[in-house]
Amino acid sequence: MRQEIRHNPDFGVLQVTFDQPGEQIITESGAMVARDTAIDMKTNLQGGLGGALKRKLLGGESLFQNTFTATAPMQTMWVAPAPEGAVECVTLQPGMEIFLQSGAYLASTPGVTLDTKWQGAKGFFAGGFFLLRAYGQGLIWFSSYGALHTVDIGQAYRGYICDNTHLVGFTAGLQYQVRKLGGLKSLFLSGEGLVCEFQGQGRLWMQTRNPSALASFMHPFRRVEARGD
Template sequence: MSEQQNQQQTATAEQPGYAFKIEGRPDYSFLTVTIPANETLKVEASAMATMDTHINMKTKMKGGLGRWVTGESLFINEFTAEGGPGEIGIAPGPPGDLSHVYLHNEVIFLQNSAYVASTLGVEIETKWQGLKKGFFSGENLFLIRCSGDGDLWFNTYGAIIEIEVNGDYVVDTGHIVAFTEGLDYEVTMLGGYKSLFFSGEGVVCRFNGKGKVWIQTRLVDAMVSWVYPFRRVQKKNTTTSS
């Protein structure tokens, strides 16, 4: 059925960064990172699932006020392996996929809920997308900008697909997880006005240039809308009825 799941079982880093493995891809991805002695890993608040006892946690405000506005938790926790290497297990909130990139003095933009963990060499900041790009995309006004040198992990709801863009590529706005800095993007309509209203695609993000885009196969919002009819209907005067 799928050789992907098997080969993805344990991916060990060949990059200069920390040793890690990602298990359970793509449905229930779980990240285990080995933090070298006296080094520090930044992890999204509440994502830590397991860790060695000599790992010390500190809560830091990272990303500034922007992260508040983005709806993302304001806090990133720092985990330091005191005295010797330590292992930490990280489980992101939604069931889905995890990806790793090693940044060599590069910049990657993440959709605001995608951040999972990074090493200290990676600078995390929120970036205003501008009204047109943010507002019309119906998604978020902010992106997370990750720059510098080091490991970066991010997650999604649904599986991640990595696309090499060379030229022009269209992605449904909600499905964007991350993209590299070299890409120019604009939020546009697809097709004519008829397509805008009836295609079910509406506005899309059109990337241009050379770089990489990561997309997710599922959307939390779509799942939530699907669940809606299954809510009980509360009638006035009577208690509940289905």
Template sequence: MAFGGPMQQNPLGSLADVTGEFPGGYYKIDHRDTNTLLSVTLLPNGQIFTQPGAMVAMTPDVTLKGKLKFSFRKMITGGEMSQTTYTGPGEILFAPPVWGDIIAIHLDGNTRWTVGKGGYFGMSDGITKETKSQGLGKAIFSGEGLFVQQFMGRGVLFITSLGGIVQRHLKQGEQLIVDNGHLVAWTCTYSIERAGGSISAGAHSGEGLVCRFTGPGIIYIQTRNPEALSEWIAATNLTTSFNSQTIYYAVSGTAPNRITTFEFYESHFGGPTQYYHFQIIFYENLPNIVECLYLETYDGGASATIGVQQSGNGPSMTYLLNQALLTYNTTVIFDTSAGTFSG
């Protein structure tokens, strides 16, 4: 089965520009497919709604109005509490927050579209947006959370991606399995399963979980996985034991006895097998106590262990701080040569 058809390309090899109309204006999508711009021309009183921060430039005659709609329901469901409204006449340039494409979906008033986390970019007038629960099982394992956004009406819905966007039309009964980190928008039904086995195995992390879509309907898939990108960025910021390392944190235990640990590593200057290891620990059941630790650890020449370890290997020093007695800019000094501290 082929994904889509041949893509139109311009002489420079990028995807072809896309143009279209919506009630109150018209649009052009260019500079595709990972540095995409959405150009919108609004007629008098024509409107377009977008996520905050999407505007790159606009002509002075456009009226811009931001709205903050606070509600406990939106706070709980994760729905947007703010949006920006642009009213014509005039022209506006929009761009996504990360490198990716923008797709215009023309809603006909009959089809309901579901958009995953981070996929909504904007919409024309005539479309309604709702936040819906997709059930606890899908919330945990789909990667989209407990609530997703659904769109109905007549107009144009703009979605965005990380990387390029692949469109797939499914016929009645046709199925497609999609990795749970690559969903953008869909009209099909789907179920969650573990790739190659039972969903129960490895369910705690979501690793290896996929979404099985069944047609009829349409699916938009992004070519890059946001979670994988975050992990890659974090990994590239980590260096060897001769340089400063980054900060990690972890929460262990269950309420009311949870422990939150912040940890970071610093190389021991001139010592290829040694690095400094610091932790700050907060205890939920001891609200007035903050525990600071210095651990002198060795790695045999390898880079420092990544992640919160709560390890006590090697000499260590512990400093307890009572939050009620702390003054502003309290400093604790660890003398890693003498094995003492002061503060």
């Protein structure tokens, strides 16, 4: 299987070319853009009902996922995320884990396992009680809202602070604490809110835009119906 990510960083899309029959890719529901007519598609609950419900209710992912299987060499398909932004590919090896924020997962090969991980109060302040955990062996693709900015912590930086709404994912080996940036005055008046402070050794992925800021920007322009209309 060959893969190419095109149109980054604004409108990332994944092109997959299958080298031989039987090769597969698993995608989020609704992620397919186009495909060869002979590629087989099946929709199922990955990891059974229990695993799928955990990802849906706790990780914010789709209940159902689509599995695409090549039936002949050189068949191609295209996959894209819902938000405008970049697509990233990571090759997972045994013993390697990455953690993704809700909604970041796009696709993976069959050797990659997805699960949710309890984050306690840290997860609550970071945007959800759970992060999506990916491990196993194979390729995983995830996306951002806006461009992706990557920082290797423990090499160029001893630690790093990331606004919680800009967090996309990070590798195992990094630990984080959620805290307010400055005092209570800064928390409520600076517009920065809560941040994640990372320590350890690993890679951090951040997005250059966040949906909350977009919603706040558009809120004054929303249509409001007068009472009695």
